[in-house]
């Protein structure tokens with residue numbers, strides 16, 4: 078299997094824990110990964126601090142890019158990043174992508190992934206949804222993106238907040254095409 082070049086974008090929707098768990102998991106999956114590049118919006122940093130009471134993203138072993146750094150490799154299709162995950166994805170970022178408004182590195186990188194027909198996964202988070210959100214999700218789906226709502230499942234009987242959040246993150250890892258051990262419905266042991 079070709080090692081993947083992955084962009085992880087974090088935006089200011091609730092659910093910084095999803096981003097934390099994905100970035101942690103990718104460290105364990107490093108034999109399948111060539112590169113992980115990370116970009117955070119300003120609100121992502123604010124929400125992470127508010128929800129997780131830390132700035133631990135600073136300790137992660139990945140290259141971080143400023144949200145307006147259009148010189149970042151993945152701002153161009155030629156750098157051949159094959160997968161982008163936006164986790165969590167705010168309705169603001171979702172709307173900018175749906176509208177083709179590439180005015181920051183996150184929306185530009187998503188635009189690039191879609192034009193190159195590569196894999197874009199949006200872990201969209203808000204509730205309830207208005208018609209604008211739903212139409213934007215439809216537009217991104219029509220353009221080839223995957224809307225993977227930050228909606229946990231409970232059939233594996235998660236016991237902690239992190240276990241609940243992992244039910245979403247493990248689905249994201251599956252969608253990325255990475256081999257990962259996780260709960261599988263119909264298999265005997267967790």
Ligand SMILES: Cc1cc2nc3c(=O)[nH]c(=O)nc-3n(C[C@H](O)[C@H](O)[C@H](O)COP(=O)(O)O)c2cc1C
Pocket residue numbers: 087088089090091118119120121123124127166167168169170202203204
């Ligand atoms: C604590 C907190 C939680 C938020 N939760 C959400 C959310 O779940 N979904 C959402 O779309 N916006 C949420 N927002 C609002 C976004 O942060 C805001 O719309 C921002 O402009 C999004 O910009 P970004 O996509 O560039 O991060 C939240 C804001 C704060 C401060």
